[in-house]
Amino acid sequence: MNTAQLWTDTLYLLPEIIIALTGLLALVWDFISPESVKKSRLALFSLFGIMLAAVFCFMQAGLDKQIFSNLLAVDYFAVVYKIILLVTAGMVILMSMNYLKVQDTQRGEYYVLILFSTLGMMVMAAATNFISMYLGLELTAISCYILCGFMIKDKASNESAIKYFILGLFASAILVYGISLIYGVCGSLNFSQIQQALSRPGGNSGVVLLTGMVMLIVGFGFKMAVVPFHMWMPDVYEGAPTPVTAFMSIGPKVACFAVALRFFPIAAYALRVQWGFIFAILAAITITLANFHALRQESVKRMLAYSGISHVGYALIGLVATTVDRQIGLMSVIVYFLVYFTANVGAFGVIVLLCQKGRMGEKFDDFKGLGKRSPFAAMLMTIFMLSLLGIPPTGGFLAKVWVFAAAVKADYMWLAVIGVINAIISAYYYLRVTVMMYMHDPEEQSSLSFTPALAVALYIMAFFTLYMGVFPGSFFELAKKSVIALL
């Protein structure tokens, strides 16, 4: 073992180290400072750490290295995903400052857990080995379990945490068992060595290998909440504090997809017929069932949970398309997540804004007359809804077109048709929010009070949602570069 190599490899880990240090310092700061010190300073400190980490991430763009004996990769793909995750974490912290003040739960551990969870996701985005992937996955999951149950006195929050915990652990167990079978057949946990083992003649068949693959897909399915493994998700989302829901609707899914994009189209390319078939069917049921559930929800938070499930289905279409043309398929998934995350964080941000003392602001009724109470919030919410629905000039339109085009190019015409039909159906529940906001009278006249931090977060997200729709060029360039790094 070359020791000098280890020292230089550590330097490439700087963004992760910064996030970990910020988290630890925030924890220490939280328990040594007296109660009177404002906890919002901790939020600002965490934001500072996240920004610093993002700067170092940007500096890594263009590198293409494997560090710590192929445990982690530092490449363009990892950088793009890390930036998405860091921005999500930053926006969630901005939202939480408002939410925690309204809910009277100003506790420092909240920000620490968000930071640790982000750290786990960053490790996942860079993982090129099942060991590092598993560590990242569990760090993310464990922090999220605690965040879900953060409102200790609230029974719904408790219940959400225990449900998430049990099903999360269940998924991990299946995932690890699948990994162990794949390890047994391929003789390595490293993605590139698995790729070599599978591409040997006769290396891509056998009952053990296929069982392992299926268990891996089931495990990922649970983590990404793909139908039929989604049943935990709406419950967990509803019970968890809203900013945490926003965080969980992006972070773990995006990170899981990062691993899936590194594993399935690259390492397991020799098995593309098998996983392509499974994912195609999963995508079709996911989109359809999630859509029909979303239609009959009365809570916007729950509706967004189901809509999140269906968006994972759309992204899966892109993954299926990689079986034929890897570049187009991978690019479509990356673009899809870039668009989805801005619109989704924004939509949850508006719910946080509506959450005032004694009123959670989660029901469709709470949106009644928002156009009169706060034209600003209503306009932003409309932008986010249009983007989630996929109407130009928002980014959602381009993302959906790309995914469907990739599916058509890969000869998955039926999948594209199902996608388009469902996109049309989804208009009902997205536009319902808009109708509530503009065509109904407000139930209460009081004006909304919110912090500038929340407004900043919403503005940034809305700006990017529109920017991606109007000037998509630079984002395609980003996706293209990251895919080239991967292939």
Added chain:
Amino acid sequence: MVSITWYLVVSALLFTIGLIGVLVKRNIIMVFLCLELMLNAANLNMVAFSHYSSNIEGQIFTIFSITVAAAEAVVGLAIVISLFRNGGNINIDEFNILKW
């Protein structure tokens, strides 16, 4: 040398017992124990494969997996305690505030 099939049979049995337990048991602590059983079945697989293919990675994975499982157990118990303090019940069937 014992053939690897036996290890796989034992781990598959453990995994199945755990899986059935998770689906059948109503007490949270029992469900939790069954989940640990499933995880350890996978660990057994890892170590067995690692031994037979003389590749050390499987054993490294197991060390991480054991420590992660401990951390998970701690968090899980903490959640169960806070649930217990609020409601005084740890029966899975009773968790029905949130409905789909």
Added chain:
Amino acid sequence: MQLSGISIYIPILFFIVFSGIVAKLMLSLGRIWRPQNQYSEKTSPYECGMEPEGEAWERVVPRYYIYAMLFLAFDVEALFLFVWAIVFDRIGMFAFIEMILFIAILLVGLFYAWAKGALDWRY
């Protein structure tokens, strides 16, 4: 005799069966030979001790769980120390600093638990 494959476990199978038989045998012999005069003092849990109070299945104070949880976490994390000790002489300084960092992170956790009062015993 040279055993191979799964048959190396045959002695263990014998051992399990034999120990079962011996245990059963001793208990049954005892039942046959012992004097049969049972009275209430004889069947009490502590024949010459205090009378036990309450049920054996008593609810444990939740405090115990917090200690158990802390113990579990810190105990298992020590697993890495063994692995580290084996390769320590080969990667030297780097391993040393890594382990110091690892323990420092664990210490932050311990101090957190301390500061939050998880280590005070209150009834």
